[in-house]
Amino acid sequence: MLDSPCAALAPLLKKLEMWAPLGEPEQRAVLALPHTVRRLDPGQTIVWEGERPAHACALLWGYAFRQKVAGNGARQILSIHMPGDMVDLHNALLGAADHGVQALTRVEAAFIPVDAVRALAFAMPSVGMALWHETLVDGSIFREWMLNVGRRDARARIAHLLCEFAVRLEAAGLGERSRYELPMTQEQLADATGLTSVHVNRTLKGLERDGLIERTIRAISTANWHDLARAGDFQPGYLHLAHTSRPQLTRGFDGG
Amino acid sequence: MLDSPCAALAPLLKKLEMWAPLGEPEQRAVLALPHTVRRLDPGQTIVWEGERPAHACALLWGYAFRQKVAGNGARQILSIHMPGDMVDLHNALLGAADHGVQALTRVEAAFIPVDAVRALAFAMPSVGMALWHETLVDGSIFREWMLNVGRRDARARIAHLLCEFAVRLEAAGLGERSRYELPMTQEQLADATGLTSVHVNRTLKGLERDGLIERTIRAISTANWHDLARAGDFQPGYLHLAHTSRPQLTRGFDGG
DNA sequence: CGTAAAATTGACTGACTTCAAATTCGGTGG
DNA sequence: CCACCGAATTTGAAGTCAGTCAATTTTACG
Numbered sequence: 001m002l003d004s005p006c007a008a009l010a011p012l013l014k015k016l017e018m019w020a021p022l023g024e025p026e027q028r029a030v031l032a033l034p035h036t037v038r039r040l041d042p043g044q045t046i047v048w049e050g051e052r053p054a055h056a057c058a059l060l061w062g063y064a065f066r067q068k069v070a071g072n073g074a075r076q077i078l079s080i081h082m083p084g085d086m087v088d089l090h091n092a093l094l095g096a097a098d099h100g101v102q103a104l105t106r107v108e109a110a111f112i113p114v115d116a117v118r119a120l121a122f123a124m125p126s127v128g129m130a131l132w133h134e135t136l137v138d139g140s141i142f143r144e145w146m147l148n149v150g151r152r153d154a155r156a157r158i159a160h161l162l163c164e165f166a167v168r169l170e171a172a173g174l175g176e177r178s179r180y181e182l183p184m185t186q187e188q189l190a191d192a193t194g195l196t197s198v199h200v201n202r203t204l205k206g207l208e209r210d211g212l213i214e215r216t217i218r219a220i221s222t223a224n225w226h227d228l229a230r231a232g233d234f235q236p237g238y239l240h241l242a243h244t245s246r247p248q249l250t251r252g253f254d255g256g
Numbered sequence: 257m258l259d260s261p262c263a264a265l266a267p268l269l270k271k272l273e274m275w276a277p278l279g280e281p282e283q284r285a286v287l288a289l290p291h292t293v294r295r296l297d298p299g300q301t302i303v304w305e306g307e308r309p310a311h312a313c314a315l316l317w318g319y320a321f322r323q324k325v326a327g328n329g330a331r332q333i334l335s336i337h338m339p340g341d342m343v344d345l346h347n348a349l350l351g352a353a354d355h356g357v358q359a360l361t362r363v364e365a366a367f368i369p370v371d372a373v374r375a376l377a378f379a380m381p382s383v384g385m386a387l388w389h390e391t392l393v394d395g396s397i398f399r400e401w402m403l404n405v406g407r408r409d410a411r412a413r414i415a416h417l418l419c420e421f422a423v424r425l426e427a428a429g430l431g432e433r434s435r436y437e438l439p440m441t442q443e444q445l446a447d448a449t450g451l452t453s454v455h456v457n458r459t460l461k462g463l464e465r466d467g468l469i470e471r472t473i474r475a476i477s478t479a480n481w482h483d484l485a486r487a488g489d490f491q492p493g494y495l496h497l498a499h500t501s502r503p504q505l506t507r508g509f510d511g512g
Numbered sequence: 513c514g515t516a517a518a519a520t521t522g523a524c525t526g527a528c529t530t531c532a533a534a535t536t537c538g539g540t541g542g
Numbered sequence: 543c544c545a546c547c548g549a550a551t552t553t554g555a556a557g558t559c560a561g562t563c564a565a566t567t568t569t570a571c572g
Contacts, residue, residue, distance in 0.1 A: 050493075068399060071489035074407035078399050090392055098396045098494040121385070125378040132388045136346055139391065140354045142398040143324060143334050149406040150450030151330035154528070185550065194406030199528055201552060217537075233327035237306075238354040410560070441518060455560055457520060473569075519568065529558075536551065542544090 007031050009110055012058040015084030015172070018241075019133040026127050029120055035110040040103040047088045049100040055111040056092040059085050062107035063183055067191070068099045076149075077192035079141055080104070080165065080184075082172055086134050092117070093135075105183045137240050144238040149194040152233060154203045157193040159232030162213065164239070166222055171241050179221045207231070263287050265366055268314040271340030271428070274497075275389035282383050285376055291366040296359040303344045305356040311367040312348040315341050318363035319439055323447070324355045332405075333448035335397055336360070336421065336440075338428055342390050345373070349391075361439045393496050400494040405450040408489060410459045413449040415488030418469065420495070422478055427497050435477045463487070 007013075013030045016022065022030070037060065040046065046064060047053050064087055066078040078099060081087045091097035092114040121128030141164075148157050166177035175181075186204070187197040195203070207213045212228040214221040222228050229235075263269075269286045272278065278286070293316065296302065302320060303309050320343050322334040334355060337343045347353040348370040359365075377384030397420075404416050422433035431437075442460070443453040451459070463469045468484040470477040478484050485491075 066399070068403045070403055070407045072408070072412075076403040076406045078402055090395055093389070094392055094396065094496050096493060096496065096498070098496070099399055118385075122381040125381060125384065128381065128384060128388075129374075129377070132384075132391070133349070135388070135395065136350055136391060139346055139395040139398060140350065142395060142402060143322070143355055146334055146398060146402050146405060147324045147326055147332040149402060150332040151326045152328070156326075156328075187550080196529060197551085198530080205552085237352060240350050240352065240354070242352065443518080452561055453519085454562080461520085517570080521566075525562070527561085530556085532554090534553075537549080540546085
């Protein structure tokens with residue numbers, strides 16, 4: 001990765017390079033994307049469901065989440081995001097926001113005009129491919145969450161979410177899977193897992209009672225990672241982190 | 257759209273042009289993608305979960321679905337696909353299949369080497385963008401399904417699925433929303449909605465009793481579209497069909 | 513016709529929800 | 543440092559939507 005006098009977008013570049021190594025001009029071009037940095041408080045809206053966003057948003061610091069609201073008023077949290085994530089590329093490229101994005105904690109985010117993103121993707125296909133890859137991995141996580149919400153019981157859903165957060169945090173170099181701060185209320189956990197906050201509370205206590213996790217105020221210790229992952233039916237393949245976890249030998253464009 | 261002496265991939269081109277108009281060379285290039293056409297029987301696997309697919313698959317005729325299987329043996333159907341859909345571009349580009357794809361009915365599908373797809377996306381960015389768009393819309397549908405499974409009751413889930421199928425069928429020019437053949441067993445409907453087949457059965461009868469649908473063996477009449485859509489909390493925005501449903505005036509790359 | 517898969521039905525069960533209240537936490541001002 | 547307040551967590555009791563189990567009927571199809 002290049003360093004530059006003003007590399008506010010460094011977290012984004014780091015994330016993109018997880019998907020595919022970029023050449024030096026490509027790296028420069030990513031860092032040179034026009035953008036405005038904004039600070040947001042917890043709960044503040046980054047994108048409203050239904051709006052026509054003109055900017056894509058790269059998270060630089062803090063956490064955010066995507067959500068949709070049903071006609072009955074219930075909310076479903078769709079994904080959690082951490083620094084480096086491109087948090088509304090989906091909405092921006094599609095032209096109409098089919099979901100909202102909100103700050104989970106205090107957040108620092110870079111807003112990049114969609115057209116600049118699109119133009120860069122056209123001009124430098126390998127950057128386009130990296131961005132595309134980013135959206136594909138988001139899609140994979142959506143699929144796993146659909147399985148989680150649709151076909152696992154409460155205990156497994158919560159355990160799964162705890163495992164995913166831990167592994168993604170570690171993969172992004174933002175903490176360790178054995179102990180981390182989980183900046184979500186039990187109500188937010190409920191909305192992410194399709195449960196109620198009351199049941200989340202009971203389920204967390206169950207996991208704690210059984211020694212799978214330890215909890216301080218807002219921090220989680222995965223006291224027994226092995227059993228927690230088993231309880232959560234957690235297999236990290238869907239995160240598509242192979243590039244980083246397995247040292248990849250040579251793999252060229254020779255398939256087919 | 258171009259016609260060509262051997263335009264097996266015409267349904268794919270038609271679908272891509274729903275997302276963005278393509279120039280004549282681009283159209284030619286899509287139709288010229290190397291591919292093998294295969295016929296499959298209902299239930300046959302197109303991609304196995306866990307495999308490393310070397311081909312992307314364009315549905316030419318018939319229906320298919322994506323699925324994931326949890327450790328407890330339960331299955332979640334993630335999406336339904338119809339002719340023109342690129343049904344495992346996600347898996348192919350990510351390199352490892354995080355979900356499986358199966359034929360729902362008898363199917364005719366074109367298998368295109370991933371590398372040819374990737375090369376075309378690099379060579380002709382507007383084709384790449386159309387393919388990207390296709391995967392983004394898939395993602396949007398995943399999000400809506402997550403909301404459906406996580407936050408709607410059984411009646412709404414089923415009604416929503418029936419509405420989505422109807423609208424997509426109509427948008428693809430494959431039938432009318434008022435009456436169509438639904439080639440899914442109640443067990444498959446259950447796996448798509450996070451319910452059991454028994455409860456799907458009862459819920460369908462409920463919708464029928466209330467005059468929202470009529471059923472013959474495997475066909476659905478949306479007897480009362482308005483109320484069905486309301487019962488299903490169905491708002492088609494997430495399908496991102498604006499190009500086709502609203503006659504779009506001019507919208508260039510002038511956002512921001 | 514005959515057979516297997518799919519749909520249907522009934523009785524019972526249970527995981528999770530709902531409602532409501534009590535307790536703890538975290539920050540803020542005196 | 544401590545009192546205070548709203549938000550978040552925790553707990554209990556009761557209710558329900560959907561699941562489970564187990565037939566029975568209907569359909570598809572050779």
